[in-house]
Amino acid sequence: MEEPSCWLCARPLGRRVEQHHPVPKSRGGRETRAVHLICHRALHATFSNKELEKAGDDPAALARNPELARFLAWVAGKPADFHAPTRRRRKP
Template sequence: MSDPVCPLCNRPIPSGSGSLHHLIPKLKGGKGGPTVLLHDICHREIHATLSEAELARSFDTIASLRTHPRLAKFIAWIAKRPPGFRSKVPGKRRSR
């Protein structure tokens, strides 16, 4: 069986290293709603970039997430990394 593919970066997700992302945050009514399996690093970048309100309001699909300038830059960068790549240095959190 082949590894699932991360819908954000289109790289295979090695067994046991995926993270479920609620397309609509649980705190904004997404509990029990649609989820997608992402790389842990991709999932962390989404939440470091966007607030729960922004995710619920404007970025509730993979297609919309890909249009965000910071995430688009991240996707271009991560696409060149191997599927099991893990950052050793956490990225900066968004300013609130």
Template sequence: MGRIRRLLQQEHVRVLPADLICPLCERKIPPSQRDAHHLVPKSKGGRHTEYLHRICHRQIHALLTETELARQFNSVDALLTHPDVALFVAWVKTKPDDFMERTRKSQRIRPK
């Protein structure tokens, strides 16, 4: 296990309550489905994170590039204004808290 993952897991044990709520889909996040999302990607100098459902986190990165995340969609409210993210959130809100499905990159950002 890597140093960063180990530190994140220690942080989960010490600080995080058992009933975290995903700021995107507003469902409870089971401990096995928690992902820390840098609102501004680390590669673009970001430091602040929000805990999201793993499926929500993966969908954000499947739809948006790191540059778009850093410039336009660097807050939860801004993410919710993106039409594809809003459509996904409306869909995933109807699923159980521990729901997980494969996420595919958008054709718009897929390497050619």
């Protein structure tokens, strides 16, 4: 049986799993994807709900963002239950 993995970073999931709506609930999304807590925080710190709606169910499209790409490279070698504070998105 294949070990479940994070929708965003593809690392194995640990004990703490959150459900991410690729299309935000506020924009009519109902489907969810399992993600690490830290990955979920990084998504919402990097993108607005409008940007998440535009990307939809495509983690590769999100990963093309330089800020998220840096996060994904950094988190790639971390254990499944690793967590650290997430930097907030800077207001333009």
